[in-house]
Amino acid sequence: MVQIQNDADFKEALLGLGPVDARVIGAKFVESVTPLADDQRLRRIVDVALTRDAMPDELAANLKTARSIMVDTYTRCGADGDWNEQAGYFVARAAAACLSPIEKGKPGGPAWQAAMSSRMARTSASIVSADEVESESERQYSILSEFLNARERELS
16 A cells, blocks of 8 residues: 655656556646636646546647646736736646656656646645645645555556
């Protein structure tokens, strides 16, 4: 039974995933923060990213949409520092990360990048919220632990 409890183990586990599993777990991280963004297209992007047998052209089209949402929300948050728009930007950035091909220039790979952007989305949203915010990193440790344990059961 896998139990992720810190960022070192978290990153190591993410780096051990194949491209499809990395995309799916990245999408699960995005799914956790999708309610922080106003753009309904993000739900569709997450659904596609969660699909293990998604077609390359479908992934590419959704990556393009995620990048478009990034530009829109980045522009809207602007100099006023609208933290809700900033959260939406980071959700879109996380969605784009999990759909991106593995690149040498992106440390930690797509799932790690999606996780970090998801954490930034939660942090941005917490700035304008009076509610106590659960640690997004703790939530991600749990999501990844459950995912790895489920995969292990499938393979046994």
